[in-house]
Amino acid sequence: MRSIKIGLAMGAALLSSAPLWAHHAFTAEFDGNKPVKLRGTVTKMEWINPHAWIHIDVKDADGKVTNWMVECGSPNTLLRRGVTKNSVTAGMEIVVDGYQSKDGSNHANGRDVTFPDGKKLFLGSSGTGAPGDTPEK
């Protein structure tokens, strides 16, 4: 009985633990009413803080190409996971499932960025992901 209680307590505790906020409020920048799904070709990636940006060319049904900027997280985290500048190169085809910016520009957040086959663009480390568990290469 006691273990059941503790289990329930820990389940409820999940809701209030683990800090979950990015450098800034994405809800202030991107519009939940404007979901976008973009398939495009990488033109460049800006490895900058606080958040990295991936630029992609997206071609519509008429063949018109539009460049989009996709906001991601802090590159410091990726570097610790062994991802380098060579991991994302111009010409790569990716799929971005996110939300467009509130100001209507061609910005989106990279809520879920994958290759066309559905694999994640950035995989976590093989360890736990804690910095101490992923010695620098």
Next chain:
Amino acid sequence: MRSPGFLGGRAPRKLQPSEHPTEGSDSMKLLCALVGILVASMCAGQGLVAKKAWTPPRTADGQPDLQGVWTNATITPLERPADLAGKAFFTPGEAAAYEKRVVENANVDRRRSDISADVGLAYNEAWWDRGTHVVKTLRTSLIVDPADGKLPALTADGERRAAGLAEQRRLHPADGPENRSLAERCILWGTAGPPMMPGPYNDNYQIFQAPGYVAIVVEMIHDVRIIPLDARPHLPSNVRQWLGDSRGHWEGNTLVVETTNFTGKTRFRGASENMRLTERFTRTDPDTILYEYTVKDPATWTKPWTAQVTMAKSNSRVYEYACHEGNYAMTGILTGARAGENNSAKAATK
């Protein structure tokens, strides 16, 4: 208040949250007196766990050596969740189960049905680095005092200031950059300290020591805190700094840092500019610093409170976090707010 007897490792804890071993119960004093100098040295201060205390190495000038890169990433929350009331420590088995469930639950690659929550989670899991373990002490909250693991009640003044700020944010969410948080403005990260708290990523600190000084490089957002050890007085009270004004001294192997002179905009968890912070750094084994801080701010909380975080030695390095360079988001937030106002104005004229 001294740290309870944390000696590292993940063995089940014997201490209870209400215990303050340094104050020494009568029975403890008697025990120490009886078993001679060797054991007494273990009983003194923290010796409720029968394990030989580890002695940290020294720097060339004789300071206990805290140098290196450390991370305080952890999933242990600041306050004890209501459902764990009365339970100050996990057993190792409970901690493992808790860690597994928290990490699975927090994984942001799983999309959320609540649209606002889904937008707020921002980007894929690989970008996050919240840590995957509870603190090494197996505590269920970072707060150790009050014993219930909760922040003390706010004073009337603390409540009034919090309500005033909330109202300001409601009326002026994004008129200009000054309305946004210090973190969004790349000025100060809310958990980077002092006091230093675990955050969602980049929880990395590098400690340097030189004769008369300790310096702490904080990855988020780019600060270096320089702490003189020469007992000089604090800055005059009219000089206010984002990180406050720190002075350090050694008490045995523990670095004690007193910080005052915060700005009225720093507001650590709603604190006033007169917050007085006492931090204690104790290296308890080669790979661990027990970091404890006490917040005294009678203008904000009805009593002082104390939290503990274990910091683990990291094989990584501290990277530059040149926040202003790439802060396109501030532009996006402000132009988004203007677009919203224009849309509202158009809707009103129809």
